[in-house]
Amino acid sequence: MKVAVFSDVQAVLPALEAVIEHIEAWHPDMVVMAGDLVNRGPDSGGCLALFDAMRREQGWLPVYGNHEVWVLRCGEEAPASEGERDIRRFTDLAWQQVADQAERLHGWPDHLCLHPPDADAWLHVTHGTMAGNRDGITPGRSDESLAGKLPQGVALFVSGHTHRAHQRRTQGMDVVNVGSVGSPFDGDVRGSYGRFTWRGGRWHTELVRFPYDRERAARDFETSGFLDQGGPLAxxxxxxxxxxxxLIAGWRERYQDAVLRGEITLESSVERYLRTIT
Incomplete structure (x- = not known):
């Protein structure tokens, strides 16, 4: 049995096209997209349409990420303040891109569990941990901090969210973060995904890095309106x-609350932050 899991496309269509090509060449029995297909990138609509085609035609399976949840919420709720309106401008743009096909985002599960036909060696896929889809596993996170946040009775736990691919063994199971297809945060611009093979009575894991057309992706950021219409945070x-x-976590820690309170404009906060990191 062969299972491919990928996560965090983040609306980068050339990266999604590349990972689909990689996965199809491997001929897995099952493919799971572990969340954050949309938002934070230039083409949420194109990514949703392409993945939905793979879902309908090939049986690929989705799991909710925090960005699917947030995009749907922004489509339903107006911003509570001017500061929130400015902060979520790139997400409101993502909503505009997917609004006419939003039904394709509804009804996804938060978790998927499967096992080989001949064994109860469960593979559990979610976006974050059992604590929620914003609770991610990074390489530097301690095993002790994961106590109570992993499922019971599984052989392999697979997640994404942090955009940092890595694997470890803890609490009697293999734990794998498949990283990000479209926007890694580990210094390697190549996308990543996971291959999981049931062979010889156990799961074998492989993290795969692949290149994609980043020149085209950079043009998409420009021509889609993401940089012009997505607000300063874009x-x-x-x-x-x-x-x-x-990088955005540092901005949130320093400035987000002040922007929401109206003590500083988003534009000014971003200008100040960029001067410290560029």
Missing amino acids: RIVYLEWERAEL
Whole structure:
């Protein structure tokens, strides 16, 4: 049995096309997209349409990520303040791109569990951990901090969310983060996904890195309106993609609350933050 799992496309269509080509060449029995297909990138609509075609035609399976949840919420709820309106501008743009096909985002599960036909060696896929789809596993996170946040009775736990591919063994199971297809945060601009093979009575794991057309992706950021219409934070998101480095968390820690309270404009906060990191 062969299972492919990928995550965190983040609306980068050339990366999604490349991972589909890689996965189809491997001929897996099952494919799971572990969340964050949309948002934070230039083409949420194109990515959703392409993945939905693979879902309908090939039986590929989705799991909700925090960005699917957030995009749907932004489609249903108006911003509570001017600061929130500015902060979520790139997500509102993502909603505009998927609104006419939003039904394709509804009804996804938060978790998927499967096992080989001849064994109860369960493989559990979710976006984050059992604590939620915003609770991610990074290489530096301790095993102790995962106590109570992994499922019971599984052989293999697979997640994404942090955009950092790695694997370890803890609590009697193999734990694998498949990283990000479209926007890694580990300094390697190539996309990543996971291959899992049931062979010889156990799961074998492989993390795969692959290149994709980043020149085309960079043009998409420009021509889609993401940088022009996505608000000041879109500049940080683009820099994250360009560097393969998490940056927006630092802005949130320093400035987000102040922007929401109206103590500083989003534009000013981003200008100040960019001066510290560029």
